[in-house]
Amino acid sequence: MSAHKPLHVIIAGGGIGGLALANGLRKAGVSVAVYERDRHRTDRLQGFRIHISPQGSRSLHELLPEQMYRAFVANSGKGATKFGFVTEQMRELLNLDADVIETGPRDEIDRNYGISRITLRQILLADLGAVVRYDKTVTGYRESPDGRVEVHFADGGTATGDVLVGADGGTSRVRAQRLPDARRVETGIVTVVGKFGLTDESRHRIAPKFLESPLSVMPPTSCGMFIAPHEFDRPDSRFGGIGGNDDAAASSPGALLDNTQPYVFWAYAAKRADYPTDVALESLRPRQLHEMVNAMTARWAPQLRELIGGTDTETVTLISIRTSTPVSAWETTRVTLLGDAIHSMTPFRGIGANVALRDARLLCEKLVAADRGARPLLAAIHDYEAQMIDYGFKAVRDSATAANQAVSDSRAGRTIGRMVFRVAEAVPSLKRKMFSDFGSE
Numbered sequence: 001m002s003a004h005k006p007l008h009v010i011i012a013g014g015g016i017g018g019l020a021l022a023n024g025l026r027k028a029g030v031s032v033a034v035y036e037r038d039r040h041r042t043d044r045l046q047g048f049r050i051h052i053s054p055q056g057s058r059s060l061h062e063l064l065p066e067q068m069y070r071a072f073v074a075n076s077g078k079g080a081t082k083f084g085f086v087t088e089q090m091r092e093l094l095n096l097d098a099d100v101i102e103t104g105p106r107d108e109i110d111r112n113y114g115i116s117r118i119t120l121r122q123i124l125l126a127d128l129g130a131v132v133r134y135d136k137t138v139t140g141y142r143e144s145p146d147g148r149v150e151v152h153f154a155d156g157g158t159a160t161g162d163v164l165v166g167a168d169g170g171t172s173r174v175r176a177q178r179l180p181d182a183r184r185v186e187t188g189i190v191t192v193v194g195k196f197g198l199t200d201e202s203r204h205r206i207a208p209k210f211l212e213s214p215l216s217v218m219p220p221t222s223c224g225m226f227i228a229p230h231e232f233d234r235p236d237s238r239f240g241g242i243g244g245n246d247d248a249a250a251s252s253p254g255a256l257l258d259n260t261q262p263y264v265f266w267a268y269a270a271k272r273a274d275y276p277t278d279v280a281l282e283s284l285r286p287r288q289l290h291e292m293v294n295a296m297t298a299r300w301a302p303q304l305r306e307l308i309g310g311t312d313t314e315t316v317t318l319i320s321i322r323t324s325t326p327v328s329a330w331e332t333t334r335v336t337l338l339g340d341a342i343h344s345m346t347p348f349r350g351i352g353a354n355v356a357l358r359d360a361r362l363l364c365e366k367l368v369a370a371d372r373g374a375r376p377l378l379a380a381i382h383d384y385e386a387q388m389i390d391y392g393f394k395a396v397r398d399s400a401t402a403a404n405q406a407v408s409d410s411r412a413g414r415t416i417g418r419m420v421f422r423v424a425e426a427v428p429s430l431k432r433k434m435f436s437d438f439g440s441e
Helices: 016-027 052-061 065-075 116-126 173-178 247-251 285-297 301-309 352-371 377-406 412-425 428-435
Strands: 008-012 031-035 049-052 083-087 091-095 113-116 138-143 149-153 158-161 163-167 184-197 215-218 223-230 263-271 315-326 333-336
Touching: 008 016, 008 149, 016 116, 016 263, 016 352, 031 149, 031 158, 031 173, 049 052, 049 116, 049 223, 052 065, 065 113, 065 116, 091 412, 091 428, 113 116, 113 223, 116 301, 158 285, 163 173, 173 333, 184 285, 184 377, 184 428, 215 285, 215 352, 215 412, 223 333, 263 301, 285 301, 285 315, 315 377, 352 377, 412 428
Parallel strands: 008 031, 008 163, 083 215, 163 333
Antiparallel strands: 049 113, 083 091, 138 149, 149 158, 184 263, 184 315, 215 223, 223 263
């Protein structure tokens, strides 16, 4: 193929990373098609608040059309520029504000944001139209002698392009064929998550601190909890239906799919073996999971007990935490990977989506250069993979470390950690030095 022949890029998977890449390529005038296994655009609207770091925000700014980035900012929640640590008795350990975690004032792009996963998906899909083809499960591919890639679908169909990007998540079929030795393993950690819906009446029942900013709860040992408010202004009419409910909420009413009610999100984490049950956790219904977490936190502060106990049971969900294992560098071809399809990580640092967005921004830059003849295609993909492997698996390691610390059995280690936080809180210069750019990845 001539180096100057325009590219056609096929993306397997319509998650955050794949859709962000598609937006960036379309914005740059590169031909792209996304093949998504869901049957309809609203099939995957379950989810909770997601943290978008300055790194993620910069990526969205570069990849999205300007109007859609404006929609992202307008529909983001409040309180994302602060973070706190407390004990299970609600004693304060450390408070971080924007001057610490964002290293002083920054422009709108270099900020932390919190946004509904449902709303973010609406934004990512808004400008793509027919670029996204639904009900198309990628099962594999074949690299042709002429350098093209033929993609195979579960319905027996095929599609051909110059590049295939596997963005099909942690169970990626593209990764399974491209890198059969790459593995995604259980960490032994399980989280139970839920939403406390905020109404005029219910918001007065919980501690004001839960409405101000995300919090990490540090008990003496063995478990932890993350809490984050998701409050936002009403959807801006300039952006159509973005920020409102989609079809899925109408067909399946309830708090889990409701994208219009503010809430406080919580996630309780512990080792699988520490949950008091003789049956598989996955077999338990939401009410049973809710009752179990209530029992396991029976001695916690009343404020936390009210938050957990007052949660709408139908929003309670179990998540088994998995992580990718290290992968050695591979020989570059026209098939590459991004996001969870290659470096799936735990949620304990809140960076998985941001790393996927970084992938999308970097890969978009390289593919645009190849499309315009400024860089040979394989060299461009190799440049992307070399950088992505480095920062992506560093994020995997850091996230796994945070996960293990969150459920550590070491009472001494947890005590020392609490002490360090208290000292940092008492010495502002030390706090700034220790936590500068906290959560900026």
